[in-house]
Amino acid sequence: MSLTMCHLYANLLNTYGDNGNLLVLKHRANARGIAFDIETISLDQPFDGDKYDMVFIGGGQDYEQLLVAKDLQTKKAALTAYIENNKVMLAICGGYQMLGQYYMDADGNRIDGISVMPHYTVNGDERFIGDVILHNKTFDEKYVGFENHGGRTYLGEGQQPLAMVEKGRGNNGEDGTEGTIYKNTFGSYLHGALLANNADLADRLLLNALQTKYPELAELPPLVSKFQAKAKAERLLGRDATDK
Numbered sequence: 001m002s003l004t005m006c007h008l009y010a011n012l013l014n015t016y017g018d019n020g021n022l023l024v025l026k027h028r029a030n031a032r033g034i035a036f037d038i039e040t041i042s043l044d045q046p047f048d049g050d051k052y053d054m055v056f057i058g059g060g061q062d063y064e065q066l067l068v069a070k071d072l073q074t075k076k077a078a079l080t081a082y083i084e085n086n087k088v089m090l091a092i093c094g095g096y097q098m099l100g101q102y103y104m105d106a107d108g109n110r111i112d113g114i115s116v117m118p119h120y121t122v123n124g125d126e127r128f129i130g131d132v133i134l135h136n137k138t139f140d141e142k143y144v145g146f147e148n149h150g151g152r153t154y155l156g157e158g159q160q161p162l163a164m165v166e167k168g169r170g171n172n173g174e175d176g177t178e179g180t181i182y183k184n185t186f187g188s189y190l191h192g193a194l195l196a197n198n199a200d201l202a203d204r205l206l207l208n209a210l211q212t213k214y215p216e217l218a219e220l221p222p223l224v225s226k227f228q229a230k231a232k233a234e235r236l237l238g239r240d241a242t243d244k
């Protein structure tokens with residue numbers, strides 16, 4: 001099995017180690033014997049969703065978001081089709097903002113999104129910075145991460161959050177929501193990188209992407225990292241794996 005990931009605007013939207021999400025996905029795919037290729041698409045390069053099983057777009061400063069905004073409109077139709085076709089996408093912070101209607105930045109610029117989802121974002125005076133704990137009721141999973149954003153995001157009518165905030169500010173510091181889920185597209189403010197702290201979510205993205213490509217696949221093959229294998233072997237021998 002193999003997966004191909006498209007990293008959108010990798011050279012511009014790459015704050016707070018968001019690239020780590022790709023390393024986690026690649027590691028967790030490879031440790032299951034699944035090949036994982038990453039291609040980058042940036043300004044003036046067409047996006048062809050048929051080529052990809054997953055898409056990632058990271059966070060950025062307002063300045064980089066402005067640079068990306070115009071180009072993003074040229075990719076709007078292809079990205080919308082990709083998302084509407086239930087394919088897997090992860091969008092963090094600035095990338096998440098730009099899947100919605102617009103982001104009014106700290107200088108009052110309106111940065112148009114692709115409106116594939118109804119959320120919109122307006123900058124507030126205080127930046128929301130700090131550790132975050134979330135709970136997703138549907139999956140009964142906790143997610144942890146770190147947020148740093150000036151934007152307050154308001155979900156549209158009926159738009160699903162990724163999870164509810166137990167600690168931190170989330171989408172807007174008011175309604176207790178964080179991020180969004182639409183079909184197989186996941187948006188979140190969490191850096192950290194998000195998937196490095198939240199293996200359940202990483203595996204959900206991998207399974208969804210694999211099942212789109214290989215519909216007969218029932219579940220993910222088991223993951224056995226070198227460290228887990230060593231720790232298990234040491235435990236079986238009655239030793240503490242952290243000794244050496």
Ligand code: GLN
Pocket residue numbers: 015058059060061062065092093094095148149150151152
């Ligand atoms: N510039 C946006 C904001 O401040 C996004 C920040 C980010 O991607 N980390 O809200």
